[in-house]
Amino acid sequence: MKILCVAEKPSIAKSVAYTLGGGKVTVRNSSVKYVKNYDFTFEFPGVGRCSVTMTSVLGHLTEMTIDNNRYGWGKCLPINLFDSTIIVKENGNDSKKLVQNIANEARLSNQLMIWTDCDREGEHIGWEILNAASKTNSSLTLENVWRAQFSHLERSHIISAAKNPKQLDRYAIDAVCTRMELDLRAGFSFTRFLTDLFKTNFQEIKEERRLISYGGCQFPTLGFVVDRYMRVKEFVPEEFWYISIEVKKGNRKLPMSWSRPHLFDRLAAMLLYENSLDIAKDEAEIVHIISKPTSNFKPLPLTTVQLQKDCSKFFKLSAKETLDAAEKLYNQGFISYPRTETDRFDPKTDLKNLLSKQAESPQWGGYVQELLDGKMRSPRAGKHDDKAHPPIHPICYTDFTKLKSRNEQLVYQYVTKRFIACCSDDAKGVKSIVTAKWGLETFTASGLMVLEKNYLDIYDYFKWTSTKELPEFTLGEKVKLLKADLVTGKTSPPSYMSESELIALMDINGIGTDATIAEHIEKILAREYASKQSLGESRSKKAYILPTELGCALVEGFNQIGFDNLSLSKPFLRKQLEESLAKITAKQETKNNVLDRFIELYRQAFMLSNQKQAILVKSYRHIQRRNA
DNA sequence: GCAAGGTC
Known part of the structure; x- marks a missing residue:
């Protein structure tokens, strides 16, 4: 028997391959730089010793889009995008090669085993992998494909996952498809509507070829920033x-x-x-x-969101700078996977071993030695577990002063000190x-x-x-x-929005994910809906995110239009969508029901915005004039 | 030219 295993990312493929292969693994290059194919043997229950190939993708293989010939910008009314046909195509150059790699390997395989992360997106990526494999192997179906269920990379856990395959969760796949379709329809239609509207009414926006985009995450993010700004501005001391x-x-x-x-x-x-x-x-x-x-x-074990909040507060790094630095550290093998929602260590984690690697540090080695000599305590256990990744922690010791960038130095130090703190006693x-x-x-x-x-x-x-x-x-x-x-x-006014507060608000309200929160903040800055400013006394200057005139105009305009309490710039709509997606996964609602309902909701919101477009224009004019 | 979600 030959089994093909596919993981969500190269690091997991490598680690699982060496665990299952017991060290006897041969490596082949694929046509994609980061992706390798690992060959080894493993004894699966019921089928005996099998030859196994383990490879990976790089996240999603496909994305949804519309047919540009029929529904391109200017070729239809934006509102037609609510019932246009949708095309699924491979995303980016590498996905074509990755699909080809999987199809090649699947041709001679008897079974496909999916090793993607244990979350909603992971199920969908598994489905994309299955579709790629089915191109050359029609015997593979949603019903018979094996799905490994694992939440960390500890040896016995991985072996048990290999021996107890589950099925792909078609309901989770449905939920992801629903999100993709709604984000696409609402995003494209409103973006075209807003861009065209502002281009016709404002010469400077036309000349500068500005894009006035709408996105289900962008707008609530902007909404938080504007909301705070207005509260500061309208504050009356008592x-x-x-x-x-x-x-x-x-x-x-x-x-x-x-x-x-x-x-x-x-x-x-x-x-x-x-x-x-x-x-x-x-x-x-x-x-x-x-x-x-x-x-x-002492602090809880470290999640992505907490890392970003703290690096913003302590080192004034933006969420994106933090995540970029963490990713580089991860790729060099210095820290664990940096995108995680988990704030508790699995009881089987060998914390002492991880800690002992830090004993050679000139900065904190002495302290660590004291912990190893008996002062070590168990970390606190938070309430969150994404079932895919452990809290962020150092994997091995490195002299941080030799790291390439200042950001990497700061993030490595922070991650390590946080981990050591977790293994210490409370003050x-x-x-x-x-x-x-x-x-x-x-x-x-x-x-x-x-x-x-x-x-x-x-x-x-x-x-x-x-x-x-x-x-x-x-x-x-x-x-x-x-x-x-x-x-x-x-009484004194609240302060403007800091990046760490904004991250916290997005997190609490379910706007974006640990991996995308930073991108949404970058997006509202890139669109010039908001800008970063340093305010305060020279000694204690702090960075804040303030809305621009355009940002205020958009949020206030949409607020004035009024959408039955589901304003596009408030977080509630996204929250409702997330709740409905959870219901699809829990089999309490069907994909088509949720799609119909939200498409209708967005369509109504679109028609109202279109009908009251003068409010949006007036809102911007008014703010420009007031500040002139 | 448009979204949000993965990952490198």
Whole structure:
């Protein structure tokens, strides 16, 4: 028997081949630079020892598109794109060669086994592989193809996956096809509509050959940026009042803060203040003293989104710069696969082995040795598992100062320190809180004493420091007030959107995936819907993403058009689509039902936008004039 | 010239 195995990417093919082949593997080049064909033998249950060829693709093999002869730009009305026929074609140059490679290998194979990632897109890629293989081997069908189910590359797990094949999940494949078709129809139709509309109405957009694109992920991303910008701009400060006291103990002054939240009613605050002043004059009583152990928790195992947020915050790298650097580190074998949603390590992971590789580092080797000598702790386990990849962690030690780019140096250091932190103990301290009563009002002061920094010794990206020790009070003690004031302040506006906040918002709202969030942000910048700006005092300048006039005009225009609560620039539509796709996978809805419903929804939105296109034009004119 | 999703 001959078995053909195909993985989603070369790294998986190589690793699985060497695991199953037990080291006895011969390698052949394919016509694609990164893709190799591995030959070995393996004993599959029921069929005995088989000769196996393992190869891979490079992600999706195909993409959907429209027939340009019939439905090209200018050859039909944009609204016709909602019921145009759709063509599936190979994407890019290499896919043709990859399909050819699979077809060649499948010709003499008795069985096909799919080794793509265990996620929705992975099922679809498996289906694309099957279609490629069927070109030369008509005995292969969706029903009889083997699907390996694996979530990491540990030896026994891979062997068990090889011996217990499942089937491809046709419902997951349906869900992906649904997403592809909707994104294509909505994206193309609205992009053509908007581009043509703005070209006819704005000379500069025509001259600069600007593209005004719409995408189901681009617009909600822009929506977040504009939304925040408007909240900052329209912010009206409000006055509030609170009581502030300072007590005296020995020769120490201790400011204490009011237990009530800030009051927005001056009279109410005044009454409370005068009440206490009448009752207690300048004396307060210590009514509660507590000292309790407290911890500062070490971070969770690292996901892609968290990596991007942190590298933006700590090193001011853009999400794309971070992912690019992580990919280079991955390709050099320094870190694990950088696109993952998993924030818990599989219990079988040999963490000690991974950790021990870092012991030779001049920067953190000493710390790591202490962990290996007994201070090592199990990482925390988060709630997310994408069933395809482990959290991002270093694979082997490398002298990061010799890495090619500064970004790679920063990302390698960060990934490694984060991993070491995960294997460390939480930071420990003691928190003291003292409560005083002045009249009828209570006030507190707190202090922190850090006892063991533990993980913070290595994960030095933020601080957790001891405060000045609180004076020693006794319960019931009367203390003199040095000050008791009714203070007024003003609420301050939120800050503009930082990239790390934007990533977090996209993640929470399901806009894009770990692999594409960075691209969507780049896209709204490339389209000049938004731009990056450095704001703040010279010493503490921070980078923010601010919308351009065009970006504001598009979002506000669409908001004004109003689409029955499903505005194109809000995240809800994407969220609903994601929910419906999940229902297809769960067999609670059919692909055709979801397609019909969303195509109709987009078509209605399109007709309304077309009918009210003057609003979009006016919105841009208005903003241009206002800022002129 | 257009989308979003994989990956190199």
